[in-house]
Amino acid sequence: MTPEPAAEEFVREEPRGLLARAELLDDLRPTLVTMVAVVLAGVVLGLLWAFVAPGQAIVTTASGASSPLAAESDHVFDATAIFFLLAAAYGVVVGVLAWRRVARRGPVTLLGVGIATTAGAWVAAFVGTRLVGPLTDRSSIGVLLDRAEASGSAAAGPPVPATLSTLPATLGSFWTVLAAGVGAVLAYLLCAIALGEDDMARPEVPAGE
Template identity: 85%
Template sequence: MTLESEEFVAEEPRGTLSRDELRADLRPTVLTVVVVALAGVLLGLLWALVAPGQATVTTATGASSPLAAESDHVFDATAIFFLLATAYGVVVGALAWRRVERRGPVTLLGIGLATTAGAWLAAFVGTALAGPLTDRSPIGVLLDRAEATGSAVAGAPIPATLSTVPATIGSFWTVLGAGLGAVLAYLLCAIALGEDDMGRTPGEQ
């Protein structure tokens, strides 16, 4: 009885990029990083336009205090920036995924760094523009003396001015939302596709 042996040839692993392919990805990725980071200027401008300022009352003696109803606006401005930065990252990650010929670790790392840098630039630009874009024209008001002084003694109203303090970002850690959004969007697209080579044509440069 003759036994015939079958030859098993191991297939080359799919999804492994050569050094030439990785080098070819570097130049377009650097260009993407620059463009995405500069887009942070527009993100900062958008935040400065929509972020709420905080109304503050100032008396003739120079004492100032934010209105009780405005106390949440510091959190609101920070939350708005975080949401805008994260959405910005998700959009960049989805657009980067559409570049089929450049899918891979170089692009993933690039968009993560680019969106984080863009969000940092947005925070810097946004806080710089918030002042000029906020209407800080003072308005004359009269404060109830008993309520303003915290005593039960009534008296003549206290003259004061009402003005708006520009919005601020409570924590610059919020810039990390952009990088996380971009990386997660890119990885979710890769997981949904379910192919080792992420649909990239092998050897394409």
């Protein structure tokens, strides 16, 4: 006759990794402080973009007609791509740093860094597009254009005097700010997956605290 299993074998284990309501509420204040710091860091990100984003060179003739140089047409895309990469890197760094706060690991921090990095990237775009003008060297230099190329016809003649100047970089789309939030959330989740612990190694809070 098969012996009956001990009663202890039927005791269900309590699920690990579930945060109590009190713990979630305790995470709110430090997360809000972190969010403010992350959003303010967007000012530095915008300043950095304004320094490195390429402008677009244009030529202006004596008649006032102006046009960008053919080789400079890709710089609009370049400026947007640079901001996208800076925002994504900014989000990843914030996500990893937030993960290192072991005592605050959880959904509150994850949601907070996602919102804060997106808002910080928006601040960076706002600040960067307003600083890029003053930071761009707009000094003009005199050049001579081929008359046939300047007039768009095959008529030969002496070169046409013109000036070469630089337009400030522009941000093609403000949707690039989403790269920061996506980068932060993915970095945080990948750290959690790599750890492989249900409780994310977060220290337990003694009962009654």
